[in-house]
Amino acid sequence: MLPVPVIVVGNEKGGSGKTTVAIHLVAGLLSAGMRVGAVDLDHRQRSFSHFFANRAQWAERAGRAFPLPKLVSISPSDHEARSLAEVEDARRLVSAIGELSAESDAIVIDCPGADTALGRAAHANASVIVTPLNDSFVDFDLLAGVDPETYEAKAPSIYAEFVWESRKRHMIEKRKTIDWLVVRNRMSSTETRNQRRVSEALTKLSQRIGFRLAPGLSERVIYRELFPKGLTVLDLIEGKTRGLTMSQVAARAEVRGLVAALRLARLSKVAAAG
Numbered sequence: 001m002l003p004v005p006v007i008v009v010g011n012e013k014g015g016s017g018k019t020t021v022a023i024h025l026v027a028g029l030l031s032a033g034m035r036v037g038a039v040d041l042d043h044r045q046r047s048f049s050h051f052f053a054n055r056a057q058w059a060e061r062a063g064r065a066f067p068l069p070k071l072v073s074i075s076p077s078d079h080e081a082r083s084l085a086e087v088e089d090a091r092r093l094v095s096a097i098g099e100l101s102a103e104s105d106a107i108v109i110d111c112p113g114a115d116t117a118l119g120r121a122a123h124a125n126a127s128v129i130v131t132p133l134n135d136s137f138v139d140f141d142l143l144a145g146v147d148p149e150t151y152e153a154k155a156p157s158i159y160a161e162f163v164w165e166s167r168k169r170h171m172i173e174k175r176k177t178i179d180w181l182v183v184r185n186r187m188s189s190t191e192t193r194n195q196r197r198v199s200e201a202l203t204k205l206s207q208r209i210g211f212r213l214a215p216g217l218s219e220r221v222i223y224r225e226l227f228p229k230g231l232t233v234l235d236l237i238e239g240k241t242r243g244l245t246m247s248q249v250a251a252r253a254e255v256r257g258l259v260a261a262l263r264l265a266r267l268s269k270v271a272a273a274g
């Protein structure tokens with residue numbers, strides 16, 4: 001039996017596209033016929049949970065059966081002693097993964113855009129970490145600083161150090177590696193000089209600190225406009241009179257590409273069975 005992959009979408013940079021990427025990973029895995037567990041660790045925003053609540057409501061209104069993940073939202077412990085609260089948070093996270101593993105082919109965890117004990121526990125239990133990054137040196141700065149003249153990446157910075165530590169601990173405790181995938185988000189159709197520099201710096205950094213790079217998602221309204229219905233571009237049905245637009249077809253390909261970039265062994269098994 002293959003272990004259930006735990007896909008942790010994380011980046012301490014707020015607004016980099018974690019929830020958008022997490023939603024589309026769940027949607028892509030569901031549409032490939034997988035049973036998906038989803039964990040929302042952003043107890044303040046709860047956007048990941050709201051999306052699936054919207055989806056369930058819309059399915060009822062529209063009289064259609066849209067596939068849903070099994071969703072768990074975890075709140076941080078309110079224990080006064082910080083060390084005890086952290087232990088309790090890690091316990092809650094591991095228990096949610098255990099509960100979901102029994103009935104899921106993959107688990108997707110959406111982290112908040114800040115360093116929290118729940119987020120740390122999620123990274124420590126990941127099989128794949130997916131880090132969305134806007135094409136900007138502001139986002140890049142969480143992975144590494146860059147030389148202002150050559151744009152060469154300097155030493156790894158806070159989030160890269162954190163992932164490095166999580167990987168090291170995972171290897172010591174579980175004798176397993178964590179795959180790390182950095183995904184570019186909100187790419188524009190025309191590449192500016194700045195984007196090219198970010199892209200080149202990322203390629204070099206990926207070799208140095210050991211992550212894989214995936215193209216990710218372009219900047220598209222379709223990735224946000226269906227949120228109130230809890231739908232994604234994968235749910236759209238081609239009408240009798242009107243097919244999908246070029247942009248919708250391209251968006252679908254991007255989402256499928258994102259899912260394929262996870263390289264899940266279970267995904268190919270489900271695809272082969274279907």
Ligand SMILES: Nc1ncnc2c1ncn2[C@@H]1O[C@H](COP(=O)(O)OP(=O)(O)OP(=O)(O)O)[C@@H](O)[C@H]1O
Nearest residue numbers: 014015016017018019020113186217218219220224
């Ligand atoms: N590829 C995209 N195309 C268009 N809009 C996008 C795209 N990715 C993200 N957005 C929009 O950018 C905003 C931030 O995205 P999102 O909420 O996914 O980021 P986040 O990393 O989860 O933020 P936080 O750190 O606050 O949790 C949202 O309004 C979202 O709809």
Ligand SMILES: [Mg+2]
Nearest residue numbers: 018019042047
């Ligand atoms: Mg979010």
